[in-house]
Amino acid sequence: MLGDTGEGDASQYSVVPGLLKIGEKTSFAVIASDVIYPTGSGNEYGDKFFRPYQDYDAPIYAIPGNHDWYDGLGGFMRVFCDAPPLKPKPDRGLRGVLWRKPETIDEVALAEARKLRGKTSQQAGPPAAQPGPYWVIESDSLLIVGVDTGIRNEIDRAQTEWLRRVSRDPRPKILVTGKPIYTGNVYKPSRLEDGGTIDDIVRDPAHRYVAAIGGDVHNYQRYPVRLDDGRVIQYVVTGGGGAFMHATHIIDRVDVAGVHEDDFRCYPLRGDSLSFYSQLYAKRLRMRWLYLTPSEAACIMSERIRNEPVRAMAGPVRITRRMRWAARLLGAWPWPLRLPVDKVFHRFLSELSDWDTPPFFKQFLHVTVTSDALTLRCFGATGCLAQELEPPLEDEVRIPLTV
Secondary structure, three states: OEOOOEOOOHHHHOOHHHHHHHOOOOOOEEEEOOOEOOOOOHHHHHHHHHOOOOOOOOOEEEEOOHHHHOOOOHHHHHHHOOOOOOOOOOOOHHHHHHOOOOOOOOHHHHHHHHHHHOOHHHOOOOOOOOOOOOEEEEOOOOEEEEEOOOOOOEEOHHHHHHHHHHHOOOOOEEEEEOOOOEEOOEEOOOEEOOOOEHHHHHHOHHHOEEEEEEOOOOOEEEEEEEOOOOOEEEEEEEOOOOOOOOOOOOOOOOOHHHOOHHHOEEEOOHHHHHHHHHHHHHHHOOOHHHOOOHHHHHHHHHHHHOOOOOOOOOOOOOOOHHHHHHHHHOOOOOOOOOOOOOHHHHHHHHHHHOOOOOOOOEEEEEEEEOOOEEEEEEEEEOOOHHHHHOOOEEEEEEEEOOO
16 A cells, blocks of 8 residues: 655655565555645656556556646546546636646557556456546455545545445445545544544444555554544554655654554654754755754654654764754744745645655555454665665554454
8 A cells, every 4th residue: 555656756666666575465556645746647647657566466546635636636537447538627717717727638648658557467357447536445354445535635425425335334444545534643534525524434333444544644654543432443644655755753742532652653753754854954955054863863852752762872962952953943843934844835845855865764555454354564665775675664553353
């Protein structure tokens, strides 16, 4: 399972060797959100979807993210659902002036690109295409339910009715969504047009959801939320499939929904996130004093979060005033003046914090389902040779499926 894949650059391709190695015998893959970044164009699927995954020898399903909708979902529906090309409709008013017009897809180029994943084993079928932007995949032990949350993180009445219907199936379930329900120590439950939230459906004990996995945020996070009835639902962010990294060092000490900091997991680690962004901006702004070594950054984040560093330090570290100011500018503490490291800034200035040299801090999930358990494993992808040969396991959780 991948999330937020399609930049078409080195950071996306860095995930491929580990994906092919770990995913060699998997039955299929799922892309959770933002298949094509930044605007979902159907003309970019060749270099950002078909070419990167041409050697993955199984079908790939997907749910769209908000960036796929910036093209009116035309590219996504054409590629994954074999839908006819969109016919442009005139938009009146300000939206018609400012909103991006869907591109006319070059059908010849798309047909050539499809040949890169043209083997029978790589096709989603029968039928030959997924039925729409939301779907359910069945196995004897588990359902994988994918929902399309669009741009506004909301699903309409028709999709809500469908979701309620498939959720009544007695088998355990994973929800795959374009917007994570927990991220950055914040609860974002995704609205239903007719009232309530997607998470209301997930939490209903009759529906037997055991995990909810979303993309959109470009890193890995896991929140094991214990409900009042004693059940635990694993809420996961898996958006490190290729697009530029969203920092983890800006995440406060975790306490949302009663999740303890020691039970929370993220990749990259907060200290590594802070150290990397300090190096990035120290070079680009030619401000050498901004750079924090991994040990310095880990100690600063330990002081900020009030936990023990995950890794042992190479030696004693003395936190200085210079280090604290660098951490403030990089968002480790709430501060009005800070450099682009999070989604608010990235929405307008993403190119300032993108990079095309290792390490990348990308990741993907490997999901194993048996009759009695679901196992989620998060593997890192850095673009470095050692991690291509032996992808590092960054997190693992086993979820019982028996009642």
